[in-house]
Amino acid sequence: MLLNYRLRSQYLCYFLTVAVAGFTSSLLLSAEKYTEDPGKKGNGNFVIGPKYQIAPDLTDLGNPKGKHFEFEMPLADSKIFPGTDKTLDPKKPVRETRKIFVYVPAEYKDGTKAPILVTHDGPSRMDLVRNALDNLTISKDPARRLPAFIVIGVQNGGNDGKGSERGLEYDTMSDRYARFINDEVLPAVLNNKEIKAAYPHIAFTDNPWGRATMGCSSGGAAALTMGWFRPDLFRRLITYSGTFVDQQDDDAPEEAKYPLGAWEYHSNMKLIENSDKKPLRIFTHVAENDLRANDPEETYHNWVMANKRTADALKAKGYDYRYVFSKGTRHCDRKVFEQTLADTLLWTWRGWHAE
Numbered sequence: 001m002l003l004n005y006r007l008r009s010q011y012l013c014y015f016l017t018v019a020v021a022g023f024t025s026s027l028l029l030s031a032e033k034y035t036e037d038p039g040k041k042g043n044g045n046f047v048i049g050p051k052y053q054i055a056p057d058l059t060d061l062g063n064p065k066g067k068h069f070e071f072e073m074p075l076a077d078s079k080i081f082p083g084t085d086k087t088l089d090p091k092k093p094v095r096e097t098r099k100i101f102v103y104v105p106a107e108y109k110d111g112t113k114a115p116i117l118v119t120h121d122g123p124s125r126m127d128l129v130r131n132a133l134d135n136l137t138i139s140k141d142p143a144r145r146l147p148a149f150i151v152i153g154v155q156n157g158g159n160d161g162k163g164s165e166r167g168l169e170y171d172t173m174s175d176r177y178a179r180f181i182n183d184e185v186l187p188a189v190l191n192n193k194e195i196k197a198a199y200p201h202i203a204f205t206d207n208p209w210g211r212a213t214m215g216c217s218s219g220g221a222a223a224l225t226m227g228w229f230r231p232d233l234f235r236r237l238i239t240y241s242g243t244f245v246d247q248q249d250d251d252a253p254e255e256a257k258y259p260l261g262a263w264e265y266h267s268n269m270k271l272i273e274n275s276d277k278k279p280l281r282i283f284t285h286v287a288e289n290d291l292r293a294n295d296p297e298e299t300y301h302n303w304v305m306a307n308k309r310t311a312d313a314l315k316a317k318g319y320d321y322r323y324v325f326s327k328g329t330r331h332c333d334r335k336v337f338e339q340t341l342a343d344t345l346l347w348t349w350r351g352w353h354a355e
Contacts, residue, residue, distance in 0.1 A: 034207055034209060034355055036209060036351035036352060037351055038281070038320065038350035038351025039350065039351070040320070042322055042343075042346075042347040042350065043320055043321060044315075044321075044322065045311060045315075045323045045325070046322070046323065046324045046325070047324075047326075047327065048324060048325070048326050048327065048336075049327035049328050049329060049336075050327040050328030050329075052329075052335040052338065052339045053338075054335075054338035055338065055340075055343070057132055057135045057144075057342040058128045058131050058132055058338060058342050059131055060131055060134070061134070063106075063134045063135055063138060064106040064134065065106060065130075065134060066103055066105040066106045066108065066130070066134070067103070067104045067198055068101070068103050068130075069101075069102040069104075069192065069198075070099060070100070070101050071100050071192055071194070072097040072100070073097060073100060073185070073188055074096065075097065075157060076096070078184055080176055080179060080183070081157055081165070081169055081176075081180055083095070083096075083157060083165055085165075085168055086251075087168060087249045087252050088164070088165060088168065089163030089164065091163075092158070092159040092160075092161075092164040092165070093158055093159055094157055094158045094159070094165045095155070095157055095158040095165070098154065098155040098156070098157060099122065099155040100152065100153070100154055100155070100185065100188065100189065101122045101123040101126055101151075101152070101153035101155075102150065102151065102152055102153070102195060103126060103129070103130050103133070103151040103153075104150050104195075104198075104202075105130075105133040105134065105137055105149070105150070106134065107133075107137040107138060107148035108148045108150060108199075109148075110199045110201050110202060111203065112203065112354075113203045113204060113205040113206070113210075113354075114148065114149060114150045114202070114204055114205060114210075115147050115148075115150075115204075115205050115207075115211065115212070115349075115352065116149055116150050116151075116152060116186075116210070116211055116212070117129065117149050117151050117152070117212045117213070117345075118152050118153075118154060118181055118211070118212070118213045118214070118234075119151060119152070119213070119214045119219075120154060120156065120213070120215030120216075120218075120222050120223065121215060121217075122152075122153025122154045122155045123153040124153055124214075124215070124216070124219070125334075125337050125341065126151060126153050128337055128338065128341050129151050129341070130151070132146065132341065132342050132345055133146060133148070133149070133151070135342075136342065136345075136346070143346075144346060146345060146346065146349055147349055147352055149210075149212070149349070150202075150204070152185065152186070152189055154185055156169060156170065156219075157169055160218070162248075162249050162250060163249060166218065167248075167249060168249065168252075169222065170215070170218035170219055170221055170225075170243070171218050171221055171243065171247040171248050171249070171261055171262060172225075172248055172249070172252055172254055172261075173225060173229075173248060173257070173258040173261055173262065173264065174225075174229060174254050175226075175230045177222055177225065177226060178225075178226040178227075178229060178230035178233050178234060179230070181213075181226070181233075181234075182233050186204060190202060190203070190204065207355060208231060208233055208234060208235045209235050209236070209279075209351075209352060210352065211233060211234045211235065211236065212234070212235075212236035212238065212348055212349070213226050213227070213234050213236070213237055214237075214238035214239075214240075215239060216239075216241050216332040217240075217241050217242070217331065217332055218247060220238075220239030220241060220242030220243060220244075220284075221239070221242050221243040221244060223238060223239050224237055224239055224242060224244070224265070224282065224284075224310075225262065227280045227282070228265075228278065231279050231280055235281060236280075236281050236349065236352075237280060237281065237282045237348075238283045238344060238345075238348055239282070239285065240285045240332060240336065240337065241285065241286060241290055241291070241303060241307075241331045241333075242262075242285075242286070242303075242306070242307055242310070243262060243303070243306075244262045244263060244266065244303075244306040244307060244310050245261070245262060245300055245301045245302070245303060245306050246260045246261045246263045246300035246301060247261055247262065248260075248261030248262065258271075260300055263300045265310050265313065266306060266309035266310045266312070266313050270313065272310070272317055273317055277317055277318060277319065280319065280320075281319075281321075282314055282319055282320070282321045282322075283323075283344050283347065283348055284307055284310060284314070284321065284323050284324075285324040285325075285336065285340070286303060286304050286307035286308065286324075286325060286326075287304075287325075287326050287329040287330050287331060287332075287333055287336065288325065288326060288329060289328070289329060289330045289331075290303040290304050290331050303331070307323075308325075311323035322344070322347050324336075324340060324344075326340075
């Protein structure tokens with residue numbers, strides 16, 4: 001009886017948190033004044049490969065470099081992900097600290113409110129993103145110019161799959177990870193002594209259209225989930241080989257509402273199609289030979305099927321979306337990033353302007 005009471009209390013607290021966050025998001029969205037007109041160029045479905053080459057804009061062309069920083073955040077200091085969640089499998093180690101990687105491009109002017117890109121599994125593809133910033137923030141072609149956004153690569157909490165800290169952070173269908181980034185990581189970056197010494201007046205925009213997030217695999221699922229549950233915080237989403245499958249922990253409170261985890265984005269529940277359209281701009285990708293590409297639907301673990309159906313749902317709902325299918329490639333294949341990431345970033349940031 002006591003156990004059932006505790007479980008009911010846990011679920012009630014969870015759903016109240018989600019309800020309050022949703023209500024707050026609705027108020028913010030209705031009150032905002034910022035608008036942009038990105039147009040439809042680059043939207044839709046694309047097939048690339050099977051031959052690949054690195055895009056020149058993702059190489060070092062000798063342009064001025066920004067500054068790179070690295071520091072650590074102890075998990076025990078976190079109020080959101082302290083590494084002690086009851087759903088964690090004790091056989092899957094949790095990191096004691098997570099590394100944070102920050103790149104401030106040369107074009108950033110101290111004191112301005114910078115747009116940001118948060119990348120998962122940091123440092124991930126930060127080498128490519130850094131080259132893109134070095135080359136495209138100074139582009140003479142307005143159609144191929146990036147804003148001087150600051151990149152923040154966040155290391156996951158450790159291990160992988162159900163029962164892991166990484167899985168808890170990335171595969172859970174809630175706003176927890178978006179809140180973790182907004183409430184804990186971003187302030188830690190702004191208050192870092194080394195960063196403050198170089199940029200005494202560094203600041204980030206509060207405009208959710210100036211906040212992008214990118215990840216691959218479960219990091220891709222995290223990117224979509226951050227925007228889905230908190231469009232008041234993040235609206236430009238980049239997912240490569242997204243884990244839109246049933247990876248959510250089986251004893252997570254979120255199972256009550258989303259029993260198949262991220263599979264529910266495109267499942268019979270049709271979460272994307274049956275929900276009000278959100279102010280999001282979404283890039284998705286899947287590889288021809290991505291994980292479990294031949295699995296039947298009832299496994300809820302076919303990455304190719306999951307990403308195609310997610311793209312179909314985004315199209316049906318009228319989202320600004322871009323879906324890339326890469327032939328002859330595998331899960332999170334680097335050569336896909338090397339060929340596409342510059343264009344992906346340019347498409348993602350289309351329409352952005354300082355307020």
